[in-house]
Amino acid sequence: MLSRVANSMYWMNRYIERAENVARFIDANFHMALDLTDSASNQWKPLINTTGDHELFEKLYGEVTRDNAIEFLTFDRNNPNSIHSCVRAARENARSVREYISSEMWEHLNTFYLMINSAAKEESMDLPHQFFVDIMTASHTFIGITDSTSNHGEGWHFGRLGRMLERADKTSRLLDVKYFILLPSVDYIGSSYDNILWGALLRSASAFEMYRKQHGRIDPKKIVDFLLLNSHFPRAVHYCLAKAMSSLNHITGSQRGTFANQAEQSLGRLLSEFEYASLDEIFEQGLHEHLDNTQTRINGVGAAIQKAFFNPQLVEVATQSQSTE
Amino acid sequence: MRFDGYKTEGFYDELFDPQGNPRQGADLLIKRINGLPETELQRRQKAAERALLNLGITFNVYSDEDQSEKIFPFDIVPRIIQAKEWAALERGLKQRISALNSFIDDVYNDQKILKDGIVPTELVLSADGFRKPCIGLKPPCGIWCHITGTDLVRGGDGQYYVLEDNLRCPSGVSYVLENRLIMKRTFPMVFDACSVQPVTDYPNHLLDMLQDLAPQGMRAPVVVVWTPGIFNSAYFEHSFLAQQMGVPLVEGGDLVVHRGEVMMRTTKGLERVDVIYRRIDDDFMDPKVFREDSMLGVPGLMAVYRNGRVALANAPGTGVADDKAVYAYVPEIIRYYLGEEPIINNVPTYACWRDEDRQYVLENLDKLVVKAVNESGGYGMLVGPHSTKEEQAEFAKRIKANPRTYIAQPTLALSRVPVLMDDHFEGRHVDLRPYILYGKDKISVMPGGLTRVALKKGSLVVNSSQGGGSKDTWVLNSAGGTSPESSIPAGEGL
Numbered sequence: 160m161l162s163r164v165a166n167s168m169y170w171m172n173r174y175i176e177r178a179e180n181v182a183r184f185i186d187a188n189f190h191m192a193l194d195l196t197d198s199a200s201n202q203w204k205p206l207i208n209t210t211g212d213h214e215l216f217e218k219l220y221g222e223v224t225r226d227n228a229i230e231f232l233t234f235d236r237n238n239p240n241s242i243h244s245c246v247r248a249a250r251e252n253a254r255s256v257r258e259y260i261s262s263e264m265w266e267h268l269n270t271f272y273l274m275i276n277s278a279a280k281e282e283s284m285d286l287p288h289q290f291f292v293d294i295m296t297a298s299h300t301f302i303g304i305t306d307s308t309s310n311h312g313e314g315w316h317f318g319r320l321g322r323m324l325e326r327a328d329k330t331s332r333l334l335d336v337k338y339f340i341l342l343p344s345v346d347y348i349g350s351s352y353d354n355i356l357w358g359a360l361l362r363s364a365s366a367f368e369m370y371r372k373q374h375g376r377i378d379p380k381k382i383v384d385f386l387l388l389n390s391h392f393p394r395a396v397h398y399c400l401a402k403a404m405s406s407l408n409h410i411t412g413s414q415r416g417t418f419a420n421q422a423e424q425s426l427g428r429l430l431s432e433f434e435y436a437s438l439d440e441i442f443e444q445g446l447h448e449h450l451d452n453t454q455t456r457i458n459g460v461g462a463a464i465q466k467a468f469f470n471p472q473l474v475e476v477a478t479q480s481q482s483t484e
Numbered sequence: 485m486r487f488d489g490y491k492t493e494g495f496y497d498e499l500f501d502p503q504g505n506p507r508q509g510a511d512l513l514i515k516r517i518n519g520l521p522e523t524e525l526q527r528r529q530k531a532a533e534r535a536l537l538n539l540g541i542t543f544n545v546y547s548d549e550d551q552s553e554k555i556f557p558f559d560i561v562p563r564i565i566q567a568k569e570w571a572a573l574e575r576g577l578k579q580r581i582s583a584l585n586s587f588i589d590d591v592y593n594d595q596k597i598l599k600d601g602i603v604p605t606e607l608v609l610s611a612d613g614f615r616k617p618c619i620g621l622k623p624p625c626g627i628w629c630h631i632t633g634t635d636l637v638r639g640g641d642g643q644y645y646v647l648e649d650n651l652r653c654p655s656g657v658s659y660v661l662e663n664r665l666i667m668k669r670t671f672p673m674v675f676d677a678c679s680v681q682p683v684t685d686y687p688n689h690l691l692d693m694l695q696d697l698a699p700q701g702m703r704a705p706v707v708v709v710w711t712p713g714i715f716n717s718a719y720f721e722h723s724f725l726a727q728q729m730g731v732p733l734v735e736g737g738d739l740v741v742h743r744g745e746v747m748m749r750t751t752k753g754l755e756r757v758d759v760i761y762r763r764i765d766d767d768f769m770d771p772k773v774f775r776e777d778s779m780l781g782v783p784g785l786m787a788v789y790r791n792g793r794v795a796l797a798n799a800p801g802t803g804v805a806d807d808k809a810v811y812a813y814v815p816e817i818i819r820y821y822l823g824e825e826p827i828i829n830n831v832p833t834y835a836c837w838r839d840e841d842r843q844y845v846l847e848n849l850d851k852l853v854v855k856a857v858n859e860s861g862g863y864g865m866l867v868g869p870h871s872t873k874e875e876q877a878e879f880a881k882r883i884k885a886n887p888r889t890y891i892a893q894p895t896l897a898l899s900r901v902p903v904l905m906d907d908h909f910e911g912r913h914v915d916l917r918p919y920i921l922y923g924k925d926k927i928s929v930m931p932g933g934l935t936r937v938a939l940k941k942g943s944l945v946v947n948s949s950q951g952g953g954s955k956d957t958w959v960l961n962s963a964g965g966t967s968p969e970s971s972i973p974a975g976e977g978l
Binding site for chain 1: 537538539540709714719720722723724725726727731732733734735737738748749750751
């Protein structure tokens with residue numbers, strides 16, 4: 160497929176995934192804050208940190224309040240990672256590959272964009288919970304439509320690769336920021352206060368119900384284990400890397416365990432570390448160091464993908480055989 | 485809502501005769517609309533507009549930075565053309581395209597028509613669309629204008645005239661297909677009862693025609709649509725056609741000339757391209773041959789084309805035949821190559837480079853439509869009866885300074901079609917752009933085409949960039965019966 164089209168498929172999916180994550184972060188934080196009126200305001204700053212855009216925020220707004228945090232993360236066009244910016248970018252990517260994706264995908268994404276666009280024009284900041292639920296649902300619907308209306312060929316795999324790398328990155332950031340804020344409250348384990356905070360962390364990753372089913376009681380270490388190393392939970396870093404790897408193997412045609420380019424090599428290495436990791440070792444190394452290292456390496460995989468597929472050198476396709484001459 | 489108060493106001497109306505009775509073929513539609521519950525039509529119009537917005541059927545406006553995407557306004561009342569009338573138009577269009585193609589081939593090769601003095605040589609060689617690098621080109625099968633969108637208008641006398649031959653990259657066909665889709669959703673029963681000729685197979689015909697152009701020996705030719713990019717005003721159409729044909733949409737940056745072939749950059753390396761349906765002007769295709777500053781082009785493309793290693797549709801240089809000055813000679817061109825009288829006439833045209841014509845034009849600026857020969861899209865135009873004294877003086881000055889670049893035509897009382905305006909119908913002027921495919925074995929005309937409508941009251945300018953909209957165009961089957969595109973059993977209500 161065309162490199163430009165592959166690039167757009169990859170970024171279209173990354174941006175939608177990003178928008179969904181931001182929406183979930185806001186929603187979970189909002190509801191947690193309602194339960195904890197006194198300490199509510201200081202929960203918004205860590206949220207900005209989760210997205211990695213705290214420097215831009217400081218420049219634009221200064222002090223963090225609930226309202227300016229939500230504005231910044233939801234509608235601010237100056238923030239390239241606000242929900243509005245992400246969905247606009249996803250839609251621009253879709254527009255540039257409209258002939259490649261299915262009409263259903265395009266129509267859904269366009270309607271999604273128009274919905275956010277019209278919400279952005281409304282004066283009132285009184286955003287209902289439903290608005291964020293709609294965004295998450297729109298993202299899920301997009302994945303469903305993609306899966307059931309387009310070929311699961313190269314383009315689909317580029318899309319899933321983008322989505323999975325984005326999700327792995329966001330889950331690891333969420334854990335990184337929230338874990339260390341919540342850690343002091345380890346003393347209160349079992350208190351309702353504690354359950355609310357850790358529960359909110361799980362909800363931010365849509366993991367509350369699935370965690371409960373697996374581990375029952377709230378336990379910080381088990382939460383880390385679940386969000387990092389679980390291989391069945393679709394937002395766990397390990398799961399995301401495994402799916403990303405499988406897509407990359409489909410794209411290159413490499414057997415699992417072999418590699419055709421640097422992207423495949425570095426992703427494969429990262430994945431095997433997750434496959435053979437243990438929680439104790441991670442805490443020994445330091446959770447923050449481990450998460451930080453993971454994010455850096457995911458970024459490296461992204462850059463290698465860019466180099467291998469989107470800006471390729473001039474090499475003829477070896478299997479070209481259309482000419483009968 | 486009913487047509488009761490509707491007035492034709494002395495214009496030729498496509499749906500009503502001068503007495504206000506529905507024309508033959510339109511009666512069923514009128515009856516059905518009259519029978520709709522109050523406000524139902526408005527509701528359907530709104531639903532159709534919303535569907536267009538959600539489908540993203542939009543065009544970009546260059547001058548309008550903030551709101552750069554707009555839906556092309558759509559009116560729900562279709563225009564109806566009867567089978568017999570259409571058959572004559574179809575013959576006329578085939579005749580005209582066939583002659584124009586011969587003309588282009590001749591101009592870039594033997595130049596017989598110039599040597600015989602039928603069309604003035606200097607006029608052709610100075611035409612804006614004339615491309616010197618095309619001299620001596622031999623496109624596959626001798627076909628230059630593979631895709632044409634001829635603009636037709638109907639005057640007060642009920643006759644059709646050719647207003648413009650768009651031989652370069654005519655746009656709008658995607659709106660025809662999408663309008664039809666929307667109409668079938670909006671008026672399934674009426675559509676079915678009216679027995680309308682189908683347009684939806686256009687992308688198939690287009691793909692067949694393009695594949696036939698591939699260089700000899702290609703088993704599965706790779707066809708692509710080439711767009712200038714997402715900021716182009718017709719981007720929606722480029723991507724729509726690529727999608728409907730199931731072929732890649734490429735931008736200049738995706739293509740490269742490598743070892744004498746045109747290749748596209750893929751995730752697995754370079755892949756050969758055999759046929760390019762290009763929706764980019766000649767000037768921007770190849771900076772080595774045309775404009776050097778083109779950032780959109782593919783250096784070396786023309787050399788590959790000249791060697792027959794890639795096919796282009798349309799061929800470069802076709803613009804020479806849709807120059808508005810050359811237009812004045814099309815009737816002679818038809819007689820010269822085909823030995824036939826034109827079936828569809830030109831609008832009477834005054835050529836300002838002829839002294840006599842210029843004199844007449846300058847004396848009658850308030851009655852004529854003056855057009856710059858190298859402008860399109862409704863720009864560079866003076867509509868005499870709607871102009872001020874200052875504008876007329878300005879055009880007089882321009883004409884005297886550059887007579888070669890102006891033609892003038894009488895202001896036609898363009899035919900009208902009812903348009904839904906809030907709670908009633910009003911007549912608005914329309915034109916018609918059918919699409920013609922010139923294939924290896926035959927020329928085919930899409931039944932119907934794009935009916936553009938000047939939505940501003942009294943306006944004669946139908947261009948989308950100037951406040952125009954569109955309507956679905958229904959060409960009826962002569963035999964009657966059900967519409968081939970419809971799947972709804974006849975005889976049910978609306």
